[in-house]
Amino acid sequence: MPLALSFGDYLGCPILDKKSKKADFKTVLDKINSKLAGWKNKILPMVGRSTLIKSVNCTIPAYVMQNSMLPISVHKAIDKANRDFLWGSTAEARKIHAVGWEKVTKPTELGGLGIKTSLEANTVAMAKLNWRVNVEDRIWSRVLLSKYKHRSIAYNRPSPTWRGLTKGEHVYNSGTKVAIRSGINTSFWYLNWTGLGPLRSLISGPLLRDEANLTVREVWGITDWDLSKISFSLPFSILSHILLIQPQRLDPQSDITVWNSSPYGTFSSKSAWLLTRNFACTPPFDNWTWIWKIKANPRIRNFFWLAAQNRLKTKNLLFSRNISQNDLCEICNADSETTTHVLRDCHVAASVWEGVGIPNSALPFFLSPLPFWLKLNCETKILHQSGIPWRIVFPFTCWNIWLLRNKTLFQNEPHRARDHLNSTIASSIALAVEWNHIAIPALEPRKRITVLVKWCPPSTPSFKLNTDAWCMQKGAFTSHNRWLNPR
Numbered sequence: 001m002p003l004a005l006s007f008g009d010y011l012g013c014p015i016l017d018k019k020s021k022k023a024d025f026k027t028v029l030d031k032i033n034s035k036l037a038g039w040k041n042k043i044l045p046m047v048g049r050s051t052l053i054k055s056v057n058c059t060i061p062a063y064v065m066q067n068s069m070l071p072i073s074v075h076k077a078i079d080k081a082n083r084d085f086l087w088g089s090t091a092e093a094r095k096i097h098a099v100g101w102e103k104v105t106k107p108t109e110l111g112g113l114g115i116k117t118s119l120e121a122n123t124v125a126m127a128k129l130n131w132r133v134n135v136e137d138r139i140w141s142r143v144l145l146s147k148y149k150h151r152s153i154a155y156n157r158p159s160p161t162w163r164g165l166t167k168g169e170h171v172y173n174s175g176t177k178v179a180i181r182s183g184i185n186t187s188f189w190y191l192n193w194t195g196l197g198p199l200r201s202l203i204s205g206p207l208l209r210d211e212a213n214l215t216v217r218e219v220w221g222i223t224d225w226d227l228s229k230i231s232f233s234l235p236f237s238i239l240s241h242i243l244l245i246q247p248q249r250l251d252p253q254s255d256i257t258v259w260n261s262s263p264y265g266t267f268s269s270k271s272a273w274l275l276t277r278n279f280a281c282t283p284p285f286d287n288w289t290w291i292w293k294i295k296a297n298p299r300i301r302n303f304f305w306l307a308a309q310n311r312l313k314t315k316n317l318l319f320s321r322n323i324s325q326n327d328l329c330e331i332c333n334a335d336s337e338t339t340t341h342v343l344r345d346c347h348v349a350a351s352v353w354e355g356v357g358i359p360n361s362a363l364p365f366f367l368s369p370l371p372f373w374l375k376l377n378c379e380t381k382i383l384h385q386s387g388i389p390w391r392i393v394f395p396f397t398c399w400n401i402w403l404l405r406n407k408t409l410f411q412n413e414p415h416r417a418r419d420h421l422n423s424t425i426a427s428s429i430a431l432a433v434e435w436n437h438i439a440i441p442a443l444e445p446r447k448r449i450t451v452l453v454k455w456c457p458p459s460t461p462s463f464k465l466n467t468d469a470w471c472m473q474k475g476a477f478t479s480h481n482r483w484l485n486p487r
């Protein structure tokens with residue numbers, strides 16, 4: 001009989017009898033790599049590649065991430081595969097990664113593309129498992145809690161699931177708080193019921209023995225807080241939070257755990273993700289959300305995401321990374337080829353803008369700094385001379401100027417850029433007109449028409465009987481024992 005080296009998989013997840021290794025998750029990595037091999041990343045635009053990463057690559061390991069923490073080496077391999085695919089790098093040819101992975105993997109509100117790193121996705125899954133174990137009362141969670149809780153890990157050699165739970169615990173703890181109903185089963189000091197975290201972590205110095213065991217209910221008097229049970233004065237910053245909470249003395253219900261930043265108090269993956277890296281995700285998000293609201297297709301929005309960070313592959317960027325000998329614009333040979341120069345200040349770009357026709361109220365057009373210039377023109381309410389909004393003409397014109405630059409450079413004819421001026425101007429306006437007519441009406445919310453419905457009695461001698469479908473087929477008895485046939 002051959003010797004088995006592992007227990008294999010059960011329902012697609014490896015059965016782990018000891019600490020997990022990279023080899024245990026080979027099938028996950030193989031699945032991701034086989035998907036990547038099938039996609040033609042040379043043909044796909046960057047926005048398509050980022051969508052595939054979010055919708056396919058990030059969901060492949062999500063299944064095994066539900067019940068255990070993958071080894072760091074697997075996380076690194078998944079991130080590397082996604083990163084290389086996003087920027088078009090292969091084993092044979094390495095491409096420029098214009099924006100750092102740290103930035104790419106931020107939420108879109110904070111300037112990223114909304115791709116989670118593999119480790120963060122796994123930590124979110126583990127925080128969710130903590131939520132399920134602690135909040136949903138199931139048999140499997142009771143088994144886990146009774147077997148491992150209150151025992152040291154070293155003593156007990158815990159299961160991979162319990163080890164994973166400990167990795168997501170910090171996110172679970174900072175994402176949850178106890179909603180006080182009666183206050184009977186909530187420790188005053190050691191549970192987060194004020195939203196500030198456990199009060200013990202905010203107070204230094206020892207507590208009296210009786211004081212340490214106080215529940216919220218015991219500190220609540222009959223109609224108000226009875227803080228005489230505490231031997232010292234609480235700081236006002238804590239006191240102001242406590243005074244906002246009013247336990248119900250007559251309410252017998254137990255206190256419940258709620259997820260802080262979700263409207264219904266249930267677990268939210270997005271807010272758990274924000275907690276994994278301590279993102280300060282508070283509105284307003286004016287710095288970045290405007291990009292994803294640009295009135296143009298996703299490809300152009302992605303182009304603006306790069307442009308606003310000065311990360312288009314201009315000569316200036318290539319020079320700063322020692323890929324180009326100089327940073328001179330090859331079209332005019334007069335200035336450094338920065339993003340602002342390509343899209344606005346180069347004489348070819350300026351001629352395109354002149355041909356398209358900048359609205360008078362959009363001036364001074366050529367003086368603003370880059371991110372401000374892009375944002376202002378993508379949000380303005382002024383109209384172009386053709387009657388369509390300038391915020392639609394502007395992004396399509398920027399995009400066409402970039403295409404014109406690339407076309408002439410890749411054909412080694414930068415000096416002939418002016419020959420394509422008229423077609424660039426015409427194409428910019430035509431695309432904006434087309435978008436305005438086709439996409440904008442489809443994006444507008446449908447108008448709701450309210451129809452008031454009221455029960456109306458029938459005209460005599462008819463009767464109206466509101467019943468369920470069964471009666472419609474069979475008929476029904478009235479209170480006078482008359483049989484009614486359905487009409």
Ligand SMILES: [Zn+2]
Pocket residue numbers: 329330331332333334335341345346347
């Ligand atoms: Zn130039």
